[in-house]
Amino acid sequence: MTMTAAAQANAVRFGVKTARETIEAAIETVGIRDPAYCSVTRLLAERARRMADAIDIRIARGEQVGPLAGVPFGVKDLFDVAGEVTTAGSVVLASDPPKEDDAIVVQRLIAAGAIPLALLNMDEFAYGFATENAHYGVTRNPRDTDRLAGGSSGGSAAAVAGGLVPITIGSDTNGSIRVPASLCGVWGLRPTQGRLPLGGVYPFAASLDVVGPFAGDVDDLKLAFEAMDGHALDEVPDTRGLRVARLGGWFEQDLVPALREGLERLTGFFGTSRVVELPEPARARAASFVITAAEGGSLHLPRLRTRPIDYDPATRDRLMAGAMLPAAPVIRAHRVRNWFREQVHALFEHVDVLIAPATVGPAPRIDQPTIMVGGKPVSARANLGLFTQPLSLAGMPILAAPLAPPAHEGASAEERLPLGVQLIAAPGKEASLFAMATALSQAGLLGFPTPAPAPVHMSSSNSGNS
Amino acid sequence: MSVNVDEGADELAIMARAVDLHLPDACRPGVEANTNVLRGYVALIEGLPLSDHCEPAFGYKP
Known part of the structure; x- marks a missing residue:
């Protein structure tokens, strides 16, 4: 079983294992497991080996090497990585020159001792919730490879869920961290809008774009976020003192029973059954849609005029409509x-943390075109952001966490799939989110066993050509 | 902005021409479907009464 990032770093720092051994093991794991997931688009093996050797030399000299020493991490392919072309999941940018520098948050993770090992699959230009990429393939959910991983940071979620690396990074404009984290049963954070720098990140809808980490448990998520932020979070001394409420109305529609019950257990832990409603969530979601389409369309308009056929058809048609x-x-x-x-x-004058579902249910099957919303079948792919999109509009930090799996032995395979929730705080209050998530994890109410068991089959071939 | 419309040009073509965009035939069904989705969202946001003093969120700060 893949160790957590914290355990891997400790093993390296205290001489139990070298950074080079850690990286070689991760490269081997990617080779064994990823053919079933299609989460990795490029392996950065040689650079990772060089960086690992440099860390081992520093340790031998007695130097400090950081809290993530030797920990391999994965990078959604819209962050600049030195020596690599940033494709943003497209072929449109494939002939761009390789980047000279790493994106700022990649630099910060490296400064903490982490080592970039792989570039990861995504919806083209981050415009989607499925990670079904016409150029680089469909990323499959490690919990059930017949199901979607979610998107657009699907490769980032799947790489953690599949045990390839303990930490990855992605971006979230309308839910692109929270949706795949939830469907894959891992943890993800959309930090406060503007908190983490976007230098070296290919934009999608610039006024909504946020970057953040994925991890297999809340402690690793916190480690990764603190490295990306460049600061340790303040401690929240008493989580029982947090004012907690569940989002009702829009955020109660069409939930599978296990998700509804899980949300009640979370509020019950804090001794409250308080429910609050956001004003006009449907219009907030509509505004997110319109802003995203317009900003994305405007960004790509020059290329849409000259080479539209080079785009993934689904992305292109959305961008054209937005333009x-x-x-x-x-x-x-x-x-x-x-x-x-x-x-x-x-609302945050009267409450500290809001709890909401991340999606209406578990990951849809790849061959499943619809999910039920409002008693009607609607496009599964377009509506995976039903609960994430309205929240993006207001800029709060949102932590996506998996509910603990059902304890009873009679649960069906579908009932054993991950279900995700969102913990939402006022801007700048990430510390409250982590304190609450840690308490709920320690109580056994949040957290899904990671990594998933090794893949045993693939039911059909992948659609990509990479 | 005035748009020079050829006789018989459809609405989608007019919208595309306004931003100097040519729509290949292969794109038209998808673009039309997405345009209709966006129209629904535009109708939703147009339906919310706002004060004239509610400014756009440019330079957005959370």
Whole structure:
């Protein structure tokens, strides 16, 4: 079983294992496991070996090597990595020159001792919730390879769930960290908008883009976030003192029973059954859609004019529609955003952490076109962000966490799939989220066994050509 | 902005021409479907009454 990042770093720092041995083991694991997942698009093996050797030399000299010493991590392929072309999941950018520098958050992880090992699959230009990429393949969910991993950071979630690396990084514009984390049964964080630098990150919808980490447990998630942030989080002394409520209304629709029960257990832990409602979540989600389409469409318009056929057809058609939006509704969407932010921030005068589902249920099957919302079948792929998109609009930090699996032995295979929740705090209050998540994890209410068991089969071939 | 419309040009083509975008035939069904989805979302946000003093969230700070 793959060790946590904390355990791997301790093994390296205290001489139980070298960084080079750690990296070689990770490279071997990727080779064995990833053919079933299609989460890795490029392996950075030679650079990782060089960096591991450098860490081992520093340890031999008695130097400090950081809290993530020798820990391999994966990088969604929209972060710059020195010596590599940043494709953002496309072939449109494939002929760009290799980057000279790492993205800022990659630099910060390296400064903490971590080693970038792999670039990871994503929806093209991060525009999707499925990681079904026409160029690089469909990333499969390690919990059940017949199911979607979610997206757009699907490779980042699957690489952790599949035990390839203990930490990965991704981006979240409308839910692209929270959705795949939830479907794959791992932890993910969308930090406060603007907290982590976006230098060296290929944009999608720049006014909504946020980057953040994935990990197999809450302690590793915190380690990764602190490294990316460059600061240790403040301690929250008494989580029992946090004012907790569950989001109702929009966030209660169509939940599978196990998810509803899990949410009640979480609020029950804090001795509350309080439910609050966000104002106009459907309009907030609509504003997110419009802003995303317009900003993404505008960004790509010059290339859509000259080489549209080089895009993934699904991405291209969304971007073209967004590029054609007139100005008035886009500006209106930004006004709705301001209004919504004020309403949501007012809620946090009376509550510290809100709890909501991340998706309506477990990962859809890859061959499943619809899920049920409002009693009607709707596109599974378009609606995986039902509960994440409205929240993106207001800029709060949101921690995605897996519910603990069912304890009873009679649960079906579908009932044993991961279900995710969102913990939401006021801007800048990541420490409250981590304190609460840690308490719920220690109580056995959050956390899913990671990594998934080794893959035993693939039911069909992948659709990509990489 | 005025748009020079050829006789028979459909609405989608007019919208594309306004941003100097040519829509290949292969793209039209998908672009039309996405445009209709966005129209639904635009209708939702247009339906929310806002004060004239509610400014756009440019330079957004959480």
